[in-house]
Amino acid sequence: MHMADALISPAVGGALWAATAVVSLYSANKLKKTADDRRVPLMGVLGAFIFAAQMINFSIPATGSSGHLGGGMILAILLGPHAAFLTMASVLTIQALFFADGGLLALGCNIFNLGFFPCFIAYPLIYRKLAGRQPTRGRILAASMVSCILALQMGAMGVVAETMISGVSDLPFSAFVLLMQPIHLAIGVVEGLVTSAVVSFILKARPELLDASFHSRPLSDHIPARGIIVAFLTVAVGAAGLLSWFASSNPDGLEWALLHSTGKTELEAPAGGVHSLLAKLQDKIAFLPDYNFSGPGREKLQSPREGNAEVKPVKGEAWPAVNAGTSLSGIIGAGMTLLLVGLIGFCLRRQQKK
Numbered sequence: 636m637h638m639a640d641a642l643i644s645p646a647v648g649g650a651l652w653a654a655t656a657v658v659s660l661y662s663a664n665k666l667k668k669t670a671d672d673r674r675v676p677l678m679g680v681l682g683a684f685i686f687a688a689q690m691i692n693f694s695i696p697a698t699g700s701s702g703h704l705g706g707g708m709i710l711a712i713l714l715g716p717h718a719a720f721l722t723m724a725s726v727l728t729i730q731a732l733f734f735a736d737g738g739l740l741a742l743g744c745n746i747f748n749l750g751f752f753p754c755f756i757a758y759p760l761i762y763r764k765l766a767g768r769q770p771t772r773g774r775i776l777a778a779s780m781v782s783c784i785l786a787l788q789m790g791a792m793g794v795v796a797e798t799m800i801s802g803v804s805d806l807p808f809s810a811f812v813l814l815m816q817p818i819h820l821a822i823g824v825v826e827g828l829v830t831s832a833v834v835s836f837i838l839k840a841r842p843e844l845l846d847a848s849f850h851s852r853p854l855s856d857h858i859p860a861r862g863i864i865v866a867f868l869t870v871a872v873g874a875a876g877l878l879s880w881f882a883s884s885n886p887d888g889l890e891w892a893l894l895h896s897t898g899k900t901e902l903e904a905p906a907g908g909v910h911s912l913l914a915k916l917q918d919k920i921a922f923l924p925d926y927n928f929s930g931p932g933r934e935k936l937q938s939p940r941e942g943n944a945e946v947k948p949v950k951g952e953a954w955p956a957v958n959a960g961t962s963l964s965g966i967i968g969a970g971m972t973l974l975l976v977g978l979i980g981f982c983l984r985r986q987q988k989k
Contacts, residue, residue, distance in 0.1 A: 639902075643740050705753065705790065708786060735918075739917050758782065795815055814896060
């Protein structure tokens, strides 16, 4: 559900950048009161895990579409809404800047759609009420399913609303919304199952982590989080380096909706102005566009990613798509996310001590 700049006007993009900045500052101020040295590594590793997980598109049966995890609910449940939002913002920023996944103008929209709705609406108003203070596996499954589905529905509607308000494309509103909502309902079901599995694992291994997140308090010294950190780091490296080869090449939910609304999986951005300036800037910064080596001879075709640099292996390439560029991109991106989130946590701790 990463939006490209072609869907967004500078006014809407700027407004969502401002909204994201306000929510980020609010989250940072809240974290100063509860930030602790033990939570920072967990934030970084979970950010790396979500970065890797978002690289793996899964097919939606009978649709010709695919989807990938958003990850906002996993982050909110394990970290709390404020740390989760900053972690998600870090993931999406690394993706846009260095891998051309999602536009720079649309970055505020993407952070808001994938971060704000799960962290500040679905988690506190839906998940916590359904899961309760002492969740069981059954309640976790129900809460995860409902909250993930509704968070994705809100995010998908956000994409539609931001696109329509921008008015830079000729997308038919009724057709677009009637395609976006059902396909993201299916993606939400899968995300709910994955979220339930991850949270159930934490409930069995370290229930104290869920309790600390639920009550927004620091992790106490007697909570051994090292094993959880190692487990998520291992999964992140494996997903980025190996499982990414098995990602579906079908267009994702947003591209699928665009395809059936306009006959194209991506739209042309307005020529000149802010769109052209940011596209050139992104081309210079993104050293591994579309999670692959850049260079001549790479065919530009339909891709399951929504960024500005859309590249797909040439027709007829075997599946799984064993690709050193994809593996390297995933590992580097996960590492950069870990470092960025760790830097944010370190700065918050310094401010807290002052």
